[in-house]
Amino acid sequence: MSSRDLILGRVRRALADGSGEDGAPPEPGPEDGDSSYEQAVGRSYLREHGARSPAETVDLLAENLADYRAIVHRATEEELPDLVARLLDRRGSRQVLVPPGLPSVWLSAADPAPVDDLAGSTPGELDAVGSVVTGCAVAIAETGTIVLDGGPDQGRRRITLVPDHHICVVRVPGQVVASVPQALGRLDPTRPLTWISGPSATSDIELDRVEGVHGPRTLEVVLVSAD
Amino acid sequence: MSGTFVGMPAFPKAAHEAVNNTTLRGNLRHATHTIRTKRAKAVAEVSDWAELRDAGKRIKDHTLRHLDRYLVQLEESVTAAGGVVHWAADAEEANRIVTELVRATGESEVVKVKSMATQEIGLNEALEAAGIRAYETDLAELIVQLGEDRPSHILVPAIHRNRGEIRDIFVREMGAWGRAAPEGLTDTPAELAEAARLHLREKFLRAKVGISGANFMVAETGTLVVVESEGNGRMCLTLPETLISVVGIEKVVPAWRDLEVFLQTLPRSSTAERMNPYTSMWTGTTDGDGPRALHLVLLDNGRTDTLADEVGRQALRCIRCSACLNVCPVYERAGGHAYGSVYPGPIGAILSPQLRGTASEIDASLPYASSLCGACYEVCPVAIDIPEVLVHLRERIAQGGPVTREGNTVVLRPARGHAAERAAMRAARWALGRPGALRAGQRLASRTRRFHPRTLPGPGRAWSGSRELPAVPAESFRDWWQRTRGGKDVTK
Numbered sequence A: 001m002s003s004r005d006l007i008l009g010r011v012r013r014a015l016a017d018g019s020g021e022d023g024a025p026p027e028p029g030p031e032d033g034d035s036s037y038e039q040a041v042g043r044s045y046l047r048e049h050g051a052r053s054p055a056e057t058v059d060l061l062a063e064n065l066a067d068y069r070a071i072v073h074r075a076t077e078e079e080l081p082d083l084v085a086r087l088l089d090r091r092g093s094r095q096v097l098v099p100p101g102l103p104s105v106w107l108s109a110a111d112p113a114p115v116d117d118l119a120g121s122t123p124g125e126l127d128a129v130g131s132v133v134t135g136c137a138v139a140i141a142e143t144g145t146i147v148l149d150g151g152p153d154q155g156r157r158r159i160t161l162v163p164d165h166h167i168c169v170v171r172v173p174g175q176v177v178a179s180v181p182q183a184l185g186r187l188d189p190t191r192p193l194t195w196i197s198g199p200s201a202t203s204d205i206e207l208d209r210v211e212g213v214h215g216p217r218t219l220e221v222v223l224v225s226a227d
Numbered sequence B: 001m002s003g004t005f006v007g008m009p010a011f012p013k014a015a016h017e018a019v020n021n022t023t024l025r026g027n028l029r030h031a032t033h034t035i036r037t038k039r040a041k042a043v044a045e046v047s048d049w050a051e052l053r054d055a056g057k058r059i060k061d062h063t064l065r066h067l068d069r070y071l072v073q074l075e076e077s078v079t080a081a082g083g084v085v086h087w088a089a090d091a092e093e094a095n096r097i098v099t100e101l102v103r104a105t106g107e108s109e110v111v112k113v114k115s116m117a118t119q120e121i122g123l124n125e126a127l128e129a130a131g132i133r134a135y136e137t138d139l140a141e142l143i144v145q146l147g148e149d150r151p152s153h154i155l156v157p158a159i160h161r162n163r164g165e166i167r168d169i170f171v172r173e174m175g176a177w178g179r180a181a182p183e184g185l186t187d188t189p190a191e192l193a194e195a196a197r198l199h200l201r202e203k204f205l206r207a208k209v210g211i212s213g214a215n216f217m218v219a220e221t222g223t224l225v226v227v228e229s230e231g232n233g234r235m236c237l238t239l240p241e242t243l244i245s246v247v248g249i250e251k252v253v254p255a256w257r258d259l260e261v262f263l264q265t266l267p268r269s270s271t272a273e274r275m276n277p278y279t280s281m282w283t284g285t286t287d288g289d290g291p292r293a294l295h296l297v298l299l300d301n302g303r304t305d306t307l308a309d310e311v312g313r314q315a316l317r318c319i320r321c322s323a324c325l326n327v328c329p330v331y332e333r334a335g336g337h338a339y340g341s342v343y344p345g346p347i348g349a350i351l352s353p354q355l356r357g358t359a360s361e362i363d364a365s366l367p368y369a370s371s372l373c374g375a376c377y378e379v380c381p382v383a384i385d386i387p388e389v390l391v392h393l394r395e396r397i398a399q400g401g402p403v404t405r406e407g408n409t410v411v412l413r414p415a416r417g418h419a420a421e422r423a424a425m426r427a428a429r430w431a432l433g434r435p436g437a438l439r440a441g442q443r444l445a446s447r448t449r450r451f452h453p454r455t456l457p458g459p460g461r462a463w464s465g466s467r468e469l470p471a472v473p474a475e476s477f478r479d480w481w482q483r484t485r486g487g488k489d490v491t492k
């Protein structure tokens, strides 16, 4: 008997106290409207915590990002290229990684040489690049989280991981949701997702949060609005 | 070679040794008290905590009730997304599968992101025996690995080490494993983190094989989720060409939407954060992004036996947040090593004896390593009634009865006269510490939670010393009734 059958057999015997599936073929999962599942779970928790206007939700995002040591900036679309240029200049990076679909205007005022993330680039090559600029898929105000889904303005996961400085542009209020449940509703699980809440940190030394281990140690988030 | 739990002395003896170690005690006390207060604050921020906790419990219970169905669905989803699913009935089989998968890549080293499942099966040792070096990349795991130590906490395996000890381990050992610690390394946490960054970076950048666990697996979509802080997880999950994830079968949840509950309750319960710095979610493989091969090893190793116990199966709801460790007065004094398992603290006391059975002295004594104060239940984000399971396991050990081992029903003999019983009784005295320990045990069997000793008796007395056990947060109704007799006696 294969281990698969062995384990599934053990599960069915263990559940034989009444509710097991005992040999029954797999039934459709929750997606197909499994009422027993929804009844069993009974989601009485909140979809979001408190009622906020879109502007207040953006403020909360800024506050929570900053609370976990992300550096938050605000700009209009028009101001964005200059701001990005200033941030890169202040950082002193000579090169900046660019996802394939990043709006070219974002870096139009920047000095550092743009570097494409080629399929053949090795992690060691990426390690030599100081900064990366990306967009995001969604941002969550209540938790101060930005989520990347590998879209054209975000690129492969590794480009926001290896460089030590990440500038992430969030379009507000359009890309901002209040809560985790709302964010999951907007995300596509078939894409590789990275949820980022502040720069890399550890609680491993005496259970105290210290910033800066393996991921980017500086996270700058630019909240950009149409006007 | 890292330390091993084989041949551990039973809990009371190991605990006694631990409490005589004042550094260990100080480190643990400091760390657990820090996190305790923060957790309470992080939880209080969320007005619907009780509802989230209830939903988490219900999702897990429902999944366990239909575990066969969801495992089959998960297998289909992962396979459809480009992953390969393997099934491992026990630790040995899981280690064999992983070793063969690594061998097939031709590599002789792997980078690992902290995973309880791979610790549980002793994967590093198995790989080492096959000539494959496994580098732990989580900071605390690195400290444990370099210090040839054993993990003592679920979330922070090196919680028993203070910054000075960590510095000394880094200075002494890093050179032998790769890049040496920087000259003049001090014990500030930021410098220690920097030293770990430098030491591990070269390993990440050249790694071809990554090994992980997963916090959650979504049956509906085949998505795996790793929740972490440092970015070492992202490194291991993203840079290698081959990713092998070893995950206990109880980690499956039915739907994508279910993550909305656990992504709210897990970070607040474990590190007291609104959200942990990084969470990675991946569904099979993605063209041009991340590993080209994904292997998922589904691990039983005693979980189906645990599932067969109607009272004990709730332990499988555990999301490994470690909140129960951080509030436990016994854990705080005894330390994680005394539990003789990778799962220490209250959850370890109910999980290890179920996963491994109670044949060994240490496993038979674990259900007694508690004062049944109930603090663990109060903080558990999936509402596992740990005291209820402890009492249930004590009864089973003392009175014997049918249990499931490796899928077969076996009848345990009553422990009377057995080494296990003697150990258990010693432990009972140690933890409960009254001359009438047996009587107390019977009262406890009715799930009384009013037993709050001010000092630990027996071997514990010496080390609980002049300090008081922390008050259990939030007095239960029963406690209040007991104390005030329903409000009649207000003088107390």
Ligand code: SF4
Residues within 6 Å of the ligand: B154, B269, B317, B318, B319, B320, B321, B322, B323, B324, B325, B347, B376, B379, B380, B381, B382, B383, B384
């Ligand atoms: S038993 Fe509950 S509190 Fe303890 S680690 Fe598991 S989920 Fe967390």
